[in-house]
Amino acid sequence: MPPKQPLRRQSVSVGRGTRKRDEDSGTEVAEGADEWAQSKATVRPPDQLELTDAELKEEFTRILTANNPHAPQNIVRYSFKEGTYKLIGFVDQLAVHFSQVGNLIPKDSDEGRRQRYRNNLVTGSEESAKLVISEAEVVEEEDEPKEAEAGSQTDVPAAEAAEKVAEELMTPKQPKERKLTNKFNFSERASQTFNNPLRDRECQMEPPPRTNFSATANQWEIYDAYVEELEKQEKTKEKEKAKTPVAKKMGKMAMRKMTSMESQSDDITKVTQAAKIVERMVNQNTYDDVAQDFKYYEDAADEYRDQEGTLLPLWKFQNDKAKRLAVTALCWNPKYNDLFAVGHGSYDFMKQSRGMLLLYSMKNPSFPEYIFSSESGIMCLDMHMDHPYLVVVGHYDGNVAIYNLKKPHSQPSFRSSAKSGKHTDPVWQVKWQKDDMDNNLNFFSVSSDGRIVSWTLVKSELVHTDVIKLKVEGSTTESLEGLQLYTVGCGTAFDFHKEIDYMFLVGTEEGKIYKCSKSYSSQFLDTYDAHNMAVDAVSWNPYHTKVFMSCSSDWTVKIWDHTIKTPMFIYDLNSAVGDVAWAPYSSTVFAAVTTNGKTHVFDLSINKYEAICNQPVVAKKKNKITHVQFNPIHPIIIVGDDRGHVTCLKLSPNLRKMPKEKKGQEVQKGPAVEIAKLDKLLNLVREVKTKI
Amino acid sequence: MAEVEETLKRIQTHKGVIGTMVVNAEGIPIRTTLDNSTTVQYAGLLHQLTMKARSTVRDIDPQNDLTFLRIRSKKHEIMVAPDKEYLLIVIQNPCE
Numbered sequence: 001m002p003p004k005q006p007l008r009r010q011s012v013s014v015g016r017g018t019r020k021r022d023e024d025s026g027t028e029v030a031e032g033a034d035e036w037a038q039s040k041a042t043v044r045p046p047d048q049l050e051l052t053d054a055e056l057k058e059e060f061t062r063i064l065t066a067n068n069p070h071a072p073q074n075i076v077r078y079s080f081k082e083g084t085y086k087l088i089g090f091v092d093q094l095a096v097h098f099s100q101v102g103n104l105i106p107k108d109s110d111e112g113r114r115q116r117y118r119n120n121l122v123t124g125s126e127e128s129a130k131l132v133i134s135e136a137e138v139v140e141e142e143d144e145p146k147e148a149e150a151g152s153q154t155d156v157p158a159a160e161a162a163e164k165v166a167e168e169l170m171t172p173k174q175p176k177e178r179k180l181t182n183k184f185n186f187s188e189r190a191s192q193t194f195n196n197p198l199r200d201r202e203c204q205m206e207p208p209p210r211t212n213f214s215a216t217a218n219q220w221e222i223y224d225a226y227v228e229e230l231e232k233q234e235k236t237k238e239k240e241k242a243k244t245p246v247a248k249k250m251g252k253m254a255m256r257k258m259t260s261m262e263s264q265s266d267d268i269t270k271v272t273q274a275a276k277i278v279e280r281m282v283n284q285n286t287y288d289d290v291a292q293d294f295k296y297y298e299d300a301a302d303e304y305r306d307q308e309g310t311l312l313p314l315w316k317f318q319n320d321k322a323k324r325l326a327v328t329a330l331c332w333n334p335k336y337n338d339l340f341a342v343g344h345g346s347y348d349f350m351k352q353s354r355g356m357l358l359l360y361s362m363k364n365p366s367f368p369e370y371i372f373s374s375e376s377g378i379m380c381l382d383m384h385m386d387h388p389y390l391v392v393v394g395h396y397d398g399n400v401a402i403y404n405l406k407k408p409h410s411q412p413s414f415r416s417s418a419k420s421g422k423h424t425d426p427v428w429q430v431k432w433q434k435d436d437m438d439n440n441l442n443f444f445s446v447s448s449d450g451r452i453v454s455w456t457l458v459k460s461e462l463v464h465t466d467v468i469k470l471k472v473e474g475s476t477t478e479s480l481e482g483l484q485l486y487t488v489g490c491g492t493a494f495d496f497h498k499e500i501d502y503m504f505l506v507g508t509e510e511g512k513i514y515k516c517s518k519s520y521s522s523q524f525l526d527t528y529d530a531h532n533m534a535v536d537a538v539s540w541n542p543y544h545t546k547v548f549m550s551c552s553s554d555w556t557v558k559i560w561d562h563t564i565k566t567p568m569f570i571y572d573l574n575s576a577v578g579d580v581a582w583a584p585y586s587s588t589v590f591a592a593v594t595t596n597g598k599t600h601v602f603d604l605s606i607n608k609y610e611a612i613c614n615q616p617v618v619a620k621k622k623n624k625i626t627h628v629q630f631n632p633i634h635p636i637i638i639v640g641d642d643r644g645h646v647t648c649l650k651l652s653p654n655l656r657k658m659p660k661e662k663k664g665q666e667v668q669k670g671p672a673v674e675i676a677k678l679d680k681l682l683n684l685v686r687e688v689k690t691k692i
Numbered sequence: 693m694a695e696v697e698e699t700l701k702r703i704q705t706h707k708g709v710i711g712t713m714v715v716n717a718e719g720i721p722i723r724t725t726l727d728n729s730t731t732v733q734y735a736g737l738l739h740q741l742t743m744k745a746r747s748t749v750r751d752i753d754p755q756n757d758l759t760f761l762r763i764r765s766k767k768h769e770i771m772v773a774p775d776k777e778y779l780l781i782v783i784q785n786p787c788e
Contacts, residue, residue: 220750268696268723271714274773274780275699277760281771282706285786367702 068093280363287365290314294362294636299652307606309613309654311599314636315365317342317646321373322356327640329381330629335388337633338362339369342646345377345396347626352377352396357403359391362648372403372410382443384432392443394427400445400455400462414462416455421464423447428492434501444496446506450488452516468521470508495538499545505562507535513550515562528565530558537579543587544678551577557592559604561682568682569608573600579627581637585656587678593617593639595624601655604681613655617647708785710768715739715779722778734770738781742774 075088105112284291294314302309322344329343344356355378359370376397384390389405393412399422401412416422425448433442433454441457450470456463470489490509497503502518503525511531514524531552541547547568551557553576558567575594583589588604592611601613618625623641630637635651704712704725713724713731719739724731746758761772768785 216747218747218751220747220754223750223754268714271775271778271780272696272699274775274778275696275703277773278712278771278780278782279699279703279706281760281762281773282703282709282782282784285769285771285784286707288786366706 066093068095070095279367280361283364283366287315290365294634294650297650299654302652302654305654307612307654309601309652311601311613311615311617311637311649311651311655313617314648314650315362317360317365317368317648318644319356319358319368319371321371322358322644325353325356325377325644326642327626327644327646328355328377328379329393330627330638330640330646331381331383331391332629332631332638333359333383333388334385334632336361337631340629340631340638341381341383341391342640343378343381343393344644345379347642355395357381357391357393359405360646370405372412374401374412379426380429382430382432384441386435387441390432390441392430392432394423394430394445394447396426398423398425398427398447398449400427400430400443402441402457402462414457414460416462416464420462421453421466423449423451423453425449425490429494431494431496433496444494444504446491446494448490448492448509450490452491452494452506454518466521467518468506468516468524470506470514490534492534493537493550495540495548497540497545498542505538505540505548507538507550507552509534511535511552511554513538513560526562528560530560530567531556536577537581539580539582541587541678542582542584547587547678547682549580549582549590551580551592553577555594569604571600571602571611573598578625581628581630583630583656584632585635588681589655591628591630591637593625593628597623597625597641599625599628599637599639599649601651603655603657605677606657608681613652617649618643618645703782706784710783710785712780712782715781717777717779734781734783735779738770738772739779742772742779746774 071091071093073091075091076085077088078084079086105115107113107116293312297312299310299312322342325344326346327342328345328347329341331341331343333339333341338361340360342358342360344358346352355374355376357370357372357374357378358368360368374393374395376395376399378393379396380394382392384392391403391405392400393403394400400416402414404413407413423445427445427447430443430445433444436442436456438458442454444452444454444467446452451466452468452470454465454467456465470491471487489512491506492509493507495505497505504516504518506514506516507530508514511529511533513528513530513535515526515528516524530550531554533552533554535550535552538548538550541549546561546563547559548562549557549559555572555574555576557571557573557577557580559569560567571592573592573594575596575598578593578595580590580592583591586603586605588606590602592600592602594600597616597618599613599615599617600611602611606612617639618641623643623645625639625641627640628637635656636648637651638646638648640646700712700714700723703709711724711726711730713726713734714722715735715738716722719735721731721735726734742758742761745761749756749758758774760774763770763772764786768783771782771784773780773782
């Protein structure tokens, strides 16, 4: 189109021209804004009219009207009516600048309707494809419920409805798809700027050192932390308080030094406790059946045996070091019921060697808990009631010694010597007494040299006092110079009364038993002609205050009432009796051991004349049993022989019979009952005797 | 010190004992009478089990503490005695 093109070219050229200028001015602008301030220089064309100044200043008025300047001003037309030319007054001023034939057809015209019909056909074929898409879109886009409904409806209805719905669907979309951009209003212009290249800058340091830490927070950890805190607080309190006694502080310091030293020493020592426990466990496993028997076995056959009982052998305790030595003393610990002490020595006058003190626990039958050895044989021992860690022993050479189990030494804590008044003959028995008035430890010893000595531990030294000298009555003779000589009896056994503190019994080698008092040193309260041979043991009844028992190598065991000179009961056991012991649970039960290896258990309430149990206990008949002891709590006894073995036996139920429960009455247990029981028996005997 | 050594020796020579070992608080065996691989295995496993057992006992009552642990199996019995820092393990074949 010619009229358009020159316009375009002009615009383009103008555009380019302006661009160039812009570019030039752009660069100039960049340098300085002063250029704009300057006026533009006008350029004169060469063929311009040259006018005078007056003519230049002349004013020409111009009027803007709506008239078409090109329209003719006087149009004449020939009128045939008048036969002349007439002037048309009204001149058409319309000037058409531009006309173009368009291509719009009205809807209602033929052509329009035909086109519409053709359009519908085209859209109908496209419908199916578009429907699927629309359905998919509807399923995905749940925003518009209308569309959803429409989508669901398309499955069911007739084609017409589907077409309508499709049209409805399509109409909102058509404007989207055929967005008509007006050529005159829209012009797209794009420009691209330079994108700065992106650069990464990183800086990495060395990571800080890391370690894994994990811990648990249990209830016991919290508890431990609190306990520690408490201990610290207590320590600070102690420090504040213990400022005055400097000695104590020094002691504490020494203690602390000791503990710190110990912690630095070899690690293996810390396993001591655990090792002990494990050793016991291992032993328990090995002797499992024995342990079970000890706890639970009750001989069922006793029901049928009718008043007879048996002794069930449990553990056997022996140690290589004490193999050749005879068991000379047995004692249960008053506090720990599974611990007992065994004293080893020799009864043989000719063969005297060293002695040993072993403490065993029933929990570990294979090895003793404590071992002490001494130069001279141990003949007797006793454990303190209140201080169960103190053991006093009497030696064959006449010395007495005290061992402290708390301290790790293998030597006795205190020892008597010739200077401090030891016996000149073997010490046959020692017994702890109650603390004296100054709270000093106190014990008695009896020996063949005829002295009964009271030893007191005063400020870590043993001080002795002769209590009584056993004079044989009727043997005082007058010698030259008027001195009174007397033969001294040899004491072999003694026992203190349970309640009357000052009264005690002494058995001698001559077979006599003297009743003495601690206060009277020269006279005996009473004398009993007990036996024909040496008295091996005397023992008060644990319940009845009047009854005591004695045994001797003359094969007899005798039971006495201390108010009566003759014995109540006499038992002949066919062999020298080594030891007798009352049972702690009944006033009528006692055990006796003989040198032929048998143990006899008597229960006076069942059978007054015979033993209810008569059992060889040791393996070889040659072994002589030397001592017997009842355990204070458990129904077991320990028996020691002259080969150094200690056997532990369990008493069968028949041997520990309690009085039968009468229906409706409560079983009375306690000393009163026991006393009454024994009293009954004694009364029977006394009646018989009086009758005689 | 000699006492502990003696005790351990006695345990080892006791009837039916297959082996003994001492393990420290981290589960590393210090002293053993068995071969290395067995020891390491026992130490690792029993250490964990003992910790768990101890934790259980103390959780129930914080004033209580584990004295020992016995595991009896068909072939033998494993006994573990924990201490403050150490663990003593003994494997015994109880005579049955």
